[in-house]
Amino acid sequence: MSENAEIIAARPSGAATGVGNGRFGRSLVGGLVTALPVVVIGFAILAFAPAYYTHLALAAFVNLIVVVGLQVFMGNSNIANLGHSAFVGIGAYGVAVLSTPLAMKQLSIPNAPFGLALVELNPLVAALLALCVVAIIAAISGKIISRLSGVAATIVSLALLIIVHSVFLNWTDLFKGNQAFFGIPKVINLPAMLVASVVVIVIARLFKDSRWGLQLRASAQSPQAAAAFGIDARRLRLVAWVLSALICGLAGVLFAYFAGTISPKLFYFQQIFMTLAMLILGGMATVTGAVTGVIVLSIGLEFIRSIESGVTIAGIQLPQLLGLSGVALGVVIVLCMAFRPGGISGRLELDEQLSRLFRRNAR
């Protein structure tokens, strides 16, 4: 198929020949370049923006980490994943259960099983334990998902989302069910979130450019050719799934630590829709695409939400516009898929685009 040829042609000439340190260094620098817009925006908000925008920015950074995590699996394996919010939720509820102060727990979950009502861990330890739980659940679910063909894998990822959501809703002794879980220590501020975002972007880029990432992308393009080269696509899908889940879990941990209050519906279809639209708009083949999509849609959605939540035109309030942002998200996905399936950034990372540009200008 034509797409195969494109990807092969798109491999930057250096990356194919470079070995060891050279290649690692290049993708490290590439990752940092990709993260640069995020850093610039982050500093701009730190320096100038009022407190309200800082809160919005924190939420946008959480979305950024989720989308980058989603890209790690979807972009490299080319299998649609509709269950990543499950891991965001597990991360968030993990730290909520482990690190909420005891006095708060007496109010909210006095009957928690396994003596968890009497546990109050340091936020860092709680985060690490929550990520361990994410890793275990990801390893089990990944074992199943990596065996299935593309479509079935997508459906099972959805099933995972529904299972996890339903457990949050119904295990009220531990997760408070439908009610908000409050009192989580707020230990994350914008600089910390910024650092986490940059680290995650670099990790995603390193994985994509690594031997495993390259092999996984190859097996997504042509399963038979990849298998003929001795590539174990299942194992690679499992690795990408677990890494993706860990990044999403981290996003959940950070979200819980900055918001202080979480509820199950935050980690359900609403978030899936939004993060998926962001990734598709930006372009799921690259980490740059993930970053671009989050930046563009976060700004766009904030604008739409300001209309949605009731503009007063000629003295008439319009509360019926509820759903406008959803329509916009869906239209973005449909139009992107029809006219530009590669998304905004296409198949080249930011640093690759820049180096192309400079080479052309130098000539």
Place this chain on the structure above:
Amino acid sequence: MDYALQQLLNALAFGAEYSLVALGLAVVFSIMGLVNFAHGEIIGVSAYSVFLAAALGLTSPIVAVLLAVAAAALAAVTFERVAFRPVRYAPTTTGLLTAFGVSIVVQNLFMLLISPKPQSVSILNGLNQMWFFGPFAVSSLQVMELVVSGLTILALVLFLNKSTLGLAIRAASRDFATVRLMGIRANRVIATAFAISGALAGIAAVFILARRGSVSPDLGFGLVLKAFVACVIGGFGSLAGAAAGGMLLGFIEVGLLVALPQEYGGFKDALTYVIIVALLVYRPEGLLGQRVELGDKEI
């Protein structure tokens, strides 16, 4: 004994509904490889048309039923024309995500144009009565669900086996390129498949309306997720597999409802999915699916 019979009927009725919806998904998937996440919104369009017609003064339940089926078929064909035709030759993931996008758009349009809250529709409530057979009391709706689903599936099988277009659809699921070489129009085959899929969704919508008596924007979404699961258990793209998967799902759900103590009832959905995922560990290609060599579907 009475209780067991009642639960058996429950399982059959649920299973029949899942089978109808799953068949609609499988018909479309088998010929164009499209995972139609917007199928639930076809059910939604159908239900909302009945709601609007009733609001405008429609009183006859028979007309409402016909309207529901026609609206669903029309919606399915329209979705294909507007959204899915541009991505017809694209990879499966592209089609899947497009359908997901369509689903979000339509769901939110219901919210935006009508209301985010459930709206009551009472026109079809007459279908849901109690019938008495000697000592047994059964819900008329469940009996009708079973009978109508059975007849619909029979009609579908007859159509696929006896008519030229049906033959073309079956052939297209094996090798679309050759079907076109035989002088059959691709657009017509695909439009027919969507119309069938829509009509099946419309019938399901009638039963949902009769049972719930209300419409809401996410009306069909949950049902379609289950139908997808039914397709996956049966083997994606296999029509017999979709029907069997739907039935199996109905039995698993009712079985869990009976077996689970009241206070754990909320875990029914979670456990259903766990059982299904466990099934897939043993047969990753589904119960009736064929083990396709990876890459076979590439053209």
